[in-house]
Amino acid sequence: MHAPDHAQDASGPVQSGVVDTRPTRVRVDLDNLSHNLGRIRAHVGVPVMAIVKANAYGHGLVPVARHLQAQGVDQLGVAFVEEGVRLRQAGVTTPVLVLGGISGRQISQYIAHDLEITVSSLDKLHQVEAAAEAMGRRAVIHLKIDTGMERIGVHSYSSRPFIEAAAASRWCELKAVYSHLACADDPGSAMTALQLERFLEACAHFDRIGAPMPLRHLANSGGVLHFPQTWLDMVRPGIALYGVLPDPASRRSIDLRPVMSLVSQVVYFKVVKAGNPVSYGATWAPSTDTRVVTIPIGYGDGYPRALSSAGDGRGGAVLIRGRRHPIVGRVCMDQFMVDIGQESAWNEDEVVLIGRQGDAFLGAEELARMAGTIPYEIMVGLNERIPRQYVGGVAE
Structure with missing residues (x-):
């Protein structure tokens, strides 16, 4: 018998009288x-x-x-x-x-x-x-x-x-x-x-x-x-x-499955005009009109600021509707922006930062590579602001 999916803050119970409805969460399988x-x-x-x-x-x-x-x-x-x-x-x-x-x-x-x-x-x-x-x-x-x-x-x-x-x-x-x-x-x-x-x-x-x-x-x-x-x-x-390999040189000699997913939602959609910079420091601007969505997670949650993009082809990415889209501009303390080009996204659409969405997969190992670090640091850096949701397991 499997327990129903449930959310739990790993650092302790949610403050009395406050219902945790934050769309961003670490999902643990x-x-x-x-x-x-x-x-x-x-x-x-x-x-x-x-x-x-x-x-x-x-x-x-x-x-x-x-x-x-x-x-x-x-x-x-x-x-x-x-x-x-x-x-x-x-x-x-x-x-x-x-x-x-x-x-x-x-x-x-x-x-x-x-x-x-x-x-x-x-x-x-x-x-x-x-x-x-x-x-x-x-x-x-x-x-x-x-x-x-x-x-x-x-x-x-x-x-x-x-x-x-x-x-x-x-x-x-x-x-x-x-x-x-x-x-x-x-x-x-x-x-x-x-x-x-x-x-x-x-x-x-x-x-x-x-x-x-x-x-x-x-x-x-x-x-x-x-x-x-x-x-x-x-x-x-x-x-x-x-379920994560410790190093790019490591071999997957055992059938291991990722336990952690990091998911959020789209909370804002806008069209950004060509040449208009996005985020702090004005480090990135689109060359043509494009659609940009905002995701409610940032370096205050332990999501690496190193995943910011300055338009040089480097930076992080997320999955929306089964497709990969780049982070644009600097990652903020509580939010960051994603360029979805001419594709569609609605508020409350699921965004996968680590894990699988449809046929697409973005692992902690790849996220670490994009951030110039190791997967250990990615995983342990996700702090207590993000609620943990446990799925599967045997009911007690």
Whole structure:
């Protein structure tokens, strides 16, 4: 049984007494999310940690996590303790790993909310042990080994004392050891093999000291798509889980479906005379009389200003009535304009900014290319001014 389509603001309920009728919304297809999770599981054959940080890549942290929990996902991953606490407060009981670096004053919050901790240095291990002992509760930890990212984690070549201390800890339950791949989005990367070699060499120290081998996880979306040797005991898909390729060089080695659509409506139509400039800065003007429509979304919503057009052939585009039309002039904070030439459009016609309309498709990957950025930034940049609408999924 499928739940009816419904709109929900991922940042919380709509203000009391206010009905959310904004025509612009992020539409999240939960059936496609289920499809992607199932395809990834079948592809890798090991447990999956679904990454839901940054508001589930713009899809809505709590609704996405609840849906993944209903699908029996093995683990969830977030960036900050606040994201993990929010999941617990929303009733999510699936194991949650906080991937980011920790501050000592936060450690009690991890333990109190049953969140798994990334321990990235010997000093932080001692801080976690002290907090756990003071609370009388063991902390569940994942050791972070740096194999080439140079972000957080103990260097693989100096990790032996770190591993020994964690394995011997009385107040820490060592669940896993992991690293992060820097170049796996590119299937031609030689760096990935080097990182795998460094990681496995560090993990071999568990056998040397006679300690049980914890779970080993290394593969991000790029690893899942391109490098089977990195799958090990668990994988951590992020952007691929939402049906988007992480890089132009990436291969679609799994049948993935986009989960996010961004839709709006035409709110104004006018004829612009030849030579009359459109939008701030007067950077674009038509060479002949043309029809221009206004769309109620802008950079205040996280839609990139870089999609503005100055008439140089660059800039963004949208789909109206199944056809692609260019953005003209500068994207404003709350609106932008589109040139539809001599075609027709009516107020309240649907406008697709990301997604499919008829036979036409405009993906987050292409939008990112037009904006000179990456699809991650496009998706996570869509902020809480835009309501989220969830379609599909199993009724609770």
